[in-house]
Amino acid sequence: MRFASCLLALALSPAALAAENTPTESTPAPTTISDAAMQSAAQLRERALADNTGWDVVESLTTEVGPRLAGSEADARAVQWAEAKFKQLGYDKVWLEPVTFPKWERRSEHAEVLGASAQRLAITALGGSPGGTVEAEVVRFADLAALQAAPKNSLKGKIAFIDYTMARARDGSGYGPGGRVRAAGPSAAIRAGASGYLMRSAGTDSHRNPHTGITRYDDGLTPIPSAALAAPDADQLTRLLKRGPVRVRLALDCGWDGTATSHNVIGEITGSGAGGRGKPDEVVVIGGHLDSWDLGTGAIDDGAGVAIGMAAGHLIGKLPQRPARTIRVIAFANEEQGLHGGGAYAAKHVGDINKHQIAAESDFGAGRIYAFNTSAPDHAKAAAAQIATALAPLGIAYVTDKGGPGPDISPFAAQGMAWAWLAQDGSDYFDYHHTPDDTLDKIDPKALAQNVAAYAVFAYLAADAEGNFGSELKKVEPPKE
């Protein structure tokens, strides 16, 4: 997961604007789910809880491919892996859709305190940072606002350091302000004249594993080397600064290098079209993103999401009675560096927005799902409540005033696609997120199976419903020139 708050920042693509249509004025008939489907869903749920496909998939991806930075050789292997895995799991249709994006590489990174307390600091370059070596005095700021308030040129020849500690929360809400320190800190540092940028990792652990993640530099600014310190190293730097001036050497070898093409990998379990409740060319979309940062093996971010989607679709595919609509599982390309896969999918498929019944992405680890909600309009609220009833035995509450789409479906959701929210317990997600510690051992197989069960139940019932969940292209003003 990159940003929780990226949704509103996304402008609509030209394709979306071209496909703009006019909503019908008549009130749609209520969306309904049959008793037979509810019974099938209950059986599916129990079967999923006892099934280990999800675990097997994430074990396979994280072991055989390992880290898979978007655009890297390993990312290409991950695409091959996903295509093969869909086929192996019995998906009816499997294909790739190309996604092209700027390519960023990390080659080496090093930081050390100079002088009388000379010692190495555990850091990692922020994604998007340029390379370069800076030796300079460090100036500490308690938070982003403090750095943003620094006068122009006040940090000339200095390294700016934001020592903000993000809060632990089940819903990951601490990542809002924590992630902004990463996204907006470097530009604020440049505006104040700094030649380097350091931040306390946006994380909740206290290990020597710094958290990477994408940053960006505002237009017109010359990027500076930017890195995150592990929490104990941020503590250390702060203690040293209390004693007097501290000079640090920050040496990064990384940066942008042309473009790369990866792929959204898509697998489908074809719907039955039975009973005329929906057509097989209508889809329920679930999935996660295939790329990961390069430090860990991308188990919780987002091997788990890919596995949950693949396993849920697989279990639906094995049902004696398929749902009416098709289950489309997407392993999105390059979420981490700017929702490239999600953006490409939306741009390509926006003309078919009405054929997207509803979508949900899992991209917040593998903790148990505790809440469910959807964007369903009034005519589909009763059906959403039926799905919630089927999810309740999994310990999942129906929460009607919270939630939103996962990152890769957010570009499409912004254009009007209906979304579902299956909220995972992320209490420890930011202990590992974007660090070397994002490895398979951090996933609890039972919690993962609960996720698969929830996604399977949701996707099955949404796909078999009579009626829709409100996907419809929004009327939007074209962006001002």
Next chain:
Amino acid sequence: MRFASCLLALALSPAALAAENTPTESTPAPTTISDAAMQSAAQLRERALADNTGWDVVESLTTEVGPRLAGSEADARAVQWAEAKFKQLGYDKVWLEPVTFPKWERRSEHAEVLGASAQRLAITALGGSPGGTVEAEVVRFADLAALQAAPKNSLKGKIAFIDYTMARARDGSGYGPGGRVRAAGPSAAIRAGASGYLMRSAGTDSHRNPHTGITRYDDGLTPIPSAALAAPDADQLTRLLKRGPVRVRLALDCGWDGTATSHNVIGEITGSGAGGRGKPDEVVVIGGHLDSWDLGTGAIDDGAGVAIGMAAGHLIGKLPQRPARTIRVIAFANEEQGLHGGGAYAAKHVGDINKHQIAAESDFGAGRIYAFNTSAPDHAKAAAAQIATALAPLGIAYVTDKGGPGPDISPFAAQGMAWAWLAQDGSDYFDYHHTPDDTLDKIDPKALAQNVAAYAVFAYLAADAEGNFGSELKKVEPPKE
């Protein structure tokens, strides 16, 4: 802490043999502790619990000096730091005693899986390993015995990998077999013809922070590059090996490079000699070791031990009524690579063994002390029990059938110096031991203060006792030529 079991492996030095004497045959008078001393100790205990000198000392060492590999520039800074800190804490006498040892350096280290599952592995060179690059197939062994049973030449051109998981235990007993994999594994690998050695870290965590520590190669064998994998990486390698052959590239730049001289740094709170109960040239020894591995900042191993000793002596020094004997606090040089400081101290001071009332070293982190014992012979057992009574309010049990001397005092204890054992709760010690994660945040200030209180009470009462705790040079056979 290096090895728990090093005691028996140490041969006596020539100095020890020269100083050998004959124990007296008469029964010594019982050792006793006065009521006044017991009252003072109770006050000292409560004052120590509320005092933060221990925390301030370990904060200072780990922050201002940081990692301090024996023989490095930082080690020399640590010696200066210790000398200055003793003076600052009001010690009456402060001096250095030189310790010379072979110097080992770590420059860089890298390992990666080659081929279709290419990915980096988190490793660290074992201390004492030579540098070198090996690209070879990995052969896994479940434990040390399995590798030791491998036929000669059976691992020709291979990397041996021991995947043994050490057990978590309050008393650190899992480190016996865990440490042996590190100490004896490389030689077993060489005997079977291997060109490289990998082991699952001797640790109890599951983070991407591998555990270093000294290894050694048996005489007559040509050392091979030897490294420890972080636990998640050992898991990963094992999963890959289940799928088929795995080639790994192990590239270490490290090795021995001449000799270095560091120092035992010693501070004394001079005894009063009051009441003729003991003379100021008689000493109670407490302390820890000043060197650390280079990956972390040596907070639990063993900044805490140095801080506990320094703070306990400092608090005794501030008493209105000093104990009869002197408190000698030692910050030992180079424990990690072979008890060099402890060995040098024993060699230099063995002629004064009878003037060493009793000694205790703290080198097992900063967890709460839960048990106490001594080597006291019959005539001093009542006094030891009195000390235990004074420790009991700290939650410390008197356990008369367990324990032993800390590593740096073990060479001297092997020659007959009396020792005390203040057993720390080491349940999480091996989560951090010898890793980058051995940093200040892993110390609980309240637990550290409890340690200081216990050491202060013990040292004060032992120093003020009427009579001794049995230090006397042992009659030993000279080693066979």
